[in-house]
Every structure is written in structure tokens, then in C-alpha cells.
Amino acid sequence: MLRISLRVILAGGVSLVACASADANTDSASRALVPHRAIYDLKLKDASERSGIEGMVGRMVYEFTGSPCTGFSTNFRLVTKINTGEETRLSDQQTTTFEDMAARQFHFETKSFTDEQLDKQISGEASVAENGVKVEITQPDGREVDLPASVFPTGHMLDVIQNAKDGKNFFEARVFDGSEDGDQALLTTTVIGKQQEPEKGDVDADKAGEFSRAPFWPVTIAYFNETAQGDPTPVYNMSFKLYENGVTRDLTMEYGDFVLSGSLTRLELLKQQDPCPAPAK
Structure with missing residues (x-):
């Protein structure tokens, strides 16, 4: 599961998966996450006149490796071509992250290119502190930011899976993923549907290989700015089909x-490069 910020699509910026919490249930669930490389083709589904977008296509490559005892790494690349009617712009986003589960630390680094020219680079470290999350941004400027208690993306992913297993179809969380300028967390609401079996003729399911006939949960996550007032609208919604092993497909953003x-x-x-030893019975 991953969140792609608006800045990524229109110029640069991103988020990604790469962290997990450390209680026993989460540790057991994180062992079920499979290292994988997934490739997604993106296309414009709908656009208002106000968007100024006449066409958009892209490709996203997402690689997830590691284990709960060695940490999780991700490598992510998103390339999109945007047609505004007056010009065509090429955006290239490259992100790496690493989560040290034992230390409860999250490293993020993102490079954004527009028409093959580097226009932004963000890197930093986030760690769980006594009263929240401390973020140390190393690029483009050295500064520290203190945020309220938040989960990292894979920790949130595992919470989604656990809630799905428990039959809970709604929950809220604050998530820090290093996106945008790396200095804010977003409030999220997650809606989980009942587990389903793939329908016949589901082309997207057929691309899932050995999981093509595996059951999945339909999930929708809405992201809100922390500072939004009144009855805020989400800055971003993402819907997808989620397998118990963390693989996602059929995305709508x-x-x-x-x-x-x-x-x-x-x-x-x-x-799996360095699998964890089996838990003691």
C-alpha cells in the first residue's frame, strides 16, 4: 500500500510503505508480508475542466523487501506524462525508505525530476519519541520537527489488515510517511469492505499470479490535513484491493x-534475503 501525493503527479513529492509497529500481533502479521516487485500502469480516469489536464498516463514500480527482524526497505519509482493541452510534462519520482523495527525509526529519501531535471530532493529520519514522532530533515535544509504520535506506513498497513481480519470496517489513524516536505503527518480514515473472491474475467486479478484467485478486501483510505478546520474534505482518497500478504491491485486515486x-x-x-527465526512456542 502506498500514498501518492498530488505533488508527485503534478510536479514532484511522494510517500511510501516501510514501517511496522512492534507488538506481538503486529510482528506475526508482518511476517506474512511478502517481498515483491509490482508494476502498475496508470491512466487518467476522470478530470474536471478546472484541473487543466487533458490527458495523463504513467507507470509505477514498487519494490518491497525485508523482514520484521532486519527491517523493511522499499524502492519506488513513478513516471507520469501529463498533457495540459498546451504542453506535455514528464514527471519522474524516485523514493527509497527503510524502517528499523527494533529502533522504531524510519528513513526516507525522495528525488523529483521534471523533464529530466532534478527539481527537488527530500531526505530525513523519523523516530518514535516519548510524546510523538521526531523528524530530522537533512535535505534540503537541516531542521527538526516534532509531530504528534503517528504510525508509519507499513504499521498502518498492518493495522488495516488486522482490522479487516477482525471484521472492523472503519478506523482512524495519524500517519507519517515522509511525503511532501517531510514535515507533517496526515489524519486518515479507513473503510474496509467484506472479504471478496475475484470475479471471473477480472483481468487485474489474473496479473496477480499465484494470488489471482486469493480473496481480498476492498479498502478506501481518505487523507486529511492536520490543520483543516470545520468539516474538511480529504486532500486525497485512495481505493484498492488488498491481500492479506500486503500486495495491492486495482488502484483508484x-x-x-x-x-x-x-x-x-x-x-x-x-x-526473502534474511528470514526471521520462527517465534518461540
Whole structure:
């Protein structure tokens, strides 16, 4: 699961998966997450006149490796071509993250290119502190930010999976993922549907390889700015089909003025480099 910020699509900025909490249930669930490389084709599903977008296509490559005892790493690249009717712009986003579960630390680094020119670079470290999350941003400027208690993305992913297993269809959380300028967390609301079986003729499911017939949960996550007043509207909605092992497919990303769809075109399972020892009975 990953969140793609509006800045990524229109110029640069991003988020990603790479962290997990440390209680026993979460540790057991995180062992079920499979290392994998997934490729998604993106296309414009809908756009208002106000968006100024006439066409958009792209490709997203997401690689997830590691284990709860060695930490989780991700490598992510998103390339989009945007047609405004007056010009075509190429955006290239490259992000790496690493989560040290034992230390409860999260490293993030993002490079954003527009028309092959580097226009932004963000890197930093986040760690769980006594009263929240402390973020140390190393690029583009050295500064520290204190945020309220938040979970990191894979920790949030595991919470989604656990809630789905428990039959809970709604919960809220504050998530820090290093996106935008790396200095804010977002409030989220997650809605989980009942577990389903793939329908016949589901092309996106067929791309999931050995999981093509596995059951999944339909999930929708809405992200809100912390500072929003009154009855805020989400800055971003993401819907997808989620497997128990953390693989996602059939993405829909809503940014208000436009909507993108993402279809899984290839899923490759990767070898676990350093599996954790089995938990003691």
C-alpha cells in the first residue's frame, strides 16, 4: 500500500510503505508480508475542466523487501506524462525508505525530476519519541520537527489488515510517511469492505499470479490535513484491493479535480534475503 501525493503527479513529492509497529500481533502479521516487485500502469480516469489536464498516463514500480527482524526497505519509482493541452510534462519520482523495527525509526529519501531535471530532493529520519514522532530533515535544509504520535506506513498497513481480519470496517489513524516536505503527518480514515473472491474475467486479478484467485478486501483510505478546520474534505482518497500478504491491485486515486486508475500489470515475488527465526512456542 502506498500514498501518492498530488505533488508527485503534478510536479514532484511522494510517500511510501516501510514501517511496522512492534507488538506481538503486529510482528506475526508482518511476517506474512511478502517481498515483491509490482508494476502498475496508470491512466487518467476522470478530470474536471478546472484541473487543466487533458490527458495523463504513467507507470509505477514498487519494490518491497525485508523482514520484521532486519527491517523493511522499499524502492519506488513513478513516471507520469501529463498533457495540459498546451504542453506535455514528464514527471519522474524516485523514493527509497527503510524502517528499523527494533529502533522504531524510519528513513526516507525522495528525488523529483521534471523533464529530466532534478527539481527537488527530500531526505530525513523519523523516530518514535516519548510524546510523538521526531523528524530530522537533512535535505534540503537541516531542521527538526516534532509531530504528534503517528504510525508509519507499513504499521498502518498492518493495522488495516488486522482490522479487516477482525471484521472492523472503519478506523482512524495519524500517519507519517515522509511525503511532501517531510514535515507533517496526515489524519486518515479507513473503510474496509467484506472479504471478496475475484470475479471471473477480472483481468487485474489474473496479473496477480499465484494470488489471482486469493480473496481480498476492498479498502478506501481518505487523507486529511492536520490543520483543516470545520468539516474538511480529504486532500486525497485512495481505493484498492488488498491481500492479506500486503500486495495491492486495482488502484483508484482521487485528487479532487482529477482521478487516476492503476492496473497491476506484473507481480514478481522476491526471495526473502534474511528470514526471521520462527517465534518461540
